[in-house]
Amino acid sequence: MSLGRRDFLGLGVAAAAGVAMAPGVRLIELVQARSPEEAASALQRWGLRIDTAKCTDCEVCVTACHEENGVTGHGRPATDAQWIRKVDLRDKRTGHAQTLPLMCQHCEHPPCVDVCPTGASFKRADGIVLVDKHTCIGCRYCVIACPYGARSFIHESVTDQKPDVPRGKGTVESCTLCVHRVDRGETPACVEACNRDGGKAMVFGDLNDAAGELHQRLRKEQSSPLRPELALNTGVRYQHL
Amino acid sequence: MKSYREMMALAAGVLAASLMAAAPQAAAETKVTRVPLPTVKIEKGEKCVEPTDEMRRNHMNMILHQRDETMRRGIRTTRHSLKGCIECHADPGTHSVIGKDGFCESCHTYAAVRIDCFECHSASPRHSGSGHQSAAPGPAALGEGKQRVAAAAPAGICAP
Numbered sequence: 403m404s405l406g407r408r409d410f411l412g413l414g415v416a417a418a419a420g421v422a423m424a425p426g427v428r429l430i431e432l433v434q435a436r437s438p439e440e441a442a443s444a445l446q447r448w449g450l451r452i453d454t455a456k457c458t459d460c461e462v463c464v465t466a467c468h469e470e471n472g473v474t475g476h477g478r479p480a481t482d483a484q485w486i487r488k489v490d491l492r493d494k495r496t497g498h499a500q501t502l503p504l505m506c507q508h509c510e511h512p513p514c515v516d517v518c519p520t521g522a523s524f525k526r527a528d529g530i531v532l533v534d535k536h537t538c539i540g541c542r543y544c545v546i547a548c549p550y551g552a553r554s555f556i557h558e559s560v561t562d563q564k565p566d567v568p569r570g571k572g573t574v575e576s577c578t579l580c581v582h583r584v585d586r587g588e589t590p591a592c593v594e595a596c597n598r599d600g601g602k603a604m605v606f607g608d609l610n611d612a613a614g615e616l617h618q619r620l621r622k623e624q625s626s627p628l629r630p631e632l633a634l635n636t637g638v639r640y641q642h643l
Numbered sequence: 644m645k646s647y648r649e650m651m652a653l654a655a656g657v658l659a660a661s662l663m664a665a666a667p668q669a670a671a672e673t674k675v676t677r678v679p680l681p682t683v684k685i686e687k688g689e690k691c692v693e694p695t696d697e698m699r700r701n702h703m704n705m706i707l708h709q710r711d712e713t714m715r716r717g718i719r720t721t722r723h724s725l726k727g728c729i730e731c732h733a734d735p736g737t738h739s740v741i742g743k744d745g746f747c748e749s750c751h752t753y754a755a756v757r758i759d760c761f762e763c764h765s766a767s768p769r770h771s772g773s774g775h776q777s778a779a780p781g782p783a784a785l786g787e788g789k790q791r792v793a794a795a796a797p798a799g800i801c802a803p
Binding site: 436527535560573581 | 710712715716717718721767769
C-alpha cells in the first residue's frame with residue numbers, strides 16, 4: 403500500500419487529535435502536591451494576589467511572616483531584616499490613603515539574579531526567587547538592584563534560627579514565599595494569617611493552573627504588578643491599587 | 644628439621660603470645676591519651692542511613708550534595724539531609740548537635756575541622772521545644788523592628 407503525501411499528513415493530524423482528545427490525556431498536566439523526591443517544576447508558577455481594598459491597617463501578615471521565618475530584630479530599624487513590610491500610600495491632593503504589604507515580588511525576570519556575581523541569587527523552576535546563602539558573599543548588589551527594596555542584609559550574628567529557615571550573618575535574604583511550606587503543600591504564612599485574622603486580602607496559588615482560584619480571579623478581575631513599566635512580570639499582583 | 648605443621652603451630656603460638664602482651668598496652672594507651680576523645684553517643688535509631696565507616700568518611704559529601712538538591716531544585720528527601728542528621732543525633736538533654744558533647748561538635752573538635760553549618764542552620768530538631776521558645780519574637784521586638792515606609796502617591800491621578 404502506498405500513501406500519498408496528503409493522505410499521510412491527514413492521518414498524522416487525525417492521530418494527533420485522537421491522542422489529544424483521549425480521556426485521561428492532558429496537554430498540560432494538572433497541578434498536584436509534589437512528593438519530596440520530585441524537583442520543583444516549571445509547569446507551576448507560584449504567585450500571590452493582594453487586594454488592597456481589603457487590606458486593612460493591621461500587621462498580621464508581617465507578624466506571621468517574621469514568626470514563621472524566625473526573623474528577629476535588634477531594635478535597629480535601619481539595619482534590621484525585613485521580609486515583608488506594610489507600605490502606606492497617600493494621594494497628596496485628595497488625601498486618599500491605601501495600605502499594602504510589600505515583599506519580594508518573585509519576578510519572572512529578576513534584576514537581583516541578573517546582578518549576582520556568584521549565582522547565589524537565583525530563580526527556582528517554579529518561579530520562586532531565592533538566595534542560596536551557601537554561595538552568597540554578601541556583596542549586596544541585589545539589594546541595590548531590587549526595585550522593590552525587598553532584600554535585607556544580615557549585619558549581626560543570628561541565633562535560634564528556625565530549622566526550616568537558616569539565616570546567618572553576612573548574607574542577603576528576602577521573602578522566600580515560605581518555600582518550605584509551599585513544598586509541603588501549604589500556603590505562605592502571611593496568606594494564612596491574613597485569611598485567618600486579617601482582611602482576607604491575599605490569595606496564593608499557581609498562576610499556571612487554569613482551574614485554580616488565583617488564575618480564575620486574575621482572569622476575571624483587573625490587577626496589576628507594581629511598577630509595570632519595568633516589565634519584570636512579577637508573581638505578586640495587586641488589585642484596586 | 645621440623646615438620647611444616649610444627650612450624651605453623653609455633654608461629655601461631657608466637658602470634659598469640661604477642662597479641663596477649665599487646666592488648667593491655669593498647670587499652671592503657673586509650674586511657675592515658677593526652678587528646679580527649681570525642682563522645683559519640685547514639686541516642687536514636689538502630690543504624691544510620693549508611694554504614695558507619697562510610698558516614699565517618701563521606702558525610703560531608705552527602706550533605707553537600709543534598710544541600711544543592713534541596714536549595715536549587717526543591718528536592719526535600721531526608722535521607723542525606725542535615726535536618727535528618729539533627730533529628731536523630733541531637734542530644735536529648737540539650738536538643739542540640741553542638742556544644743561540648745554534641746554529636747557533631749565533639750568529633751569536629753577532635754578532628755580540628757571547623758564546622759560552619761550552624762552559623763546559619765539550627766542545631767536543634769524541628770519540634771524540640773528548645774530554640775523555638777527563645778526564637779519566637781515578642782510583640783515588642785517586632786514592633787521596633789518593623790519600619791513603615793511612606794511612599795509617594797501614584798503619579799498621574801491628581802497631578803497639577
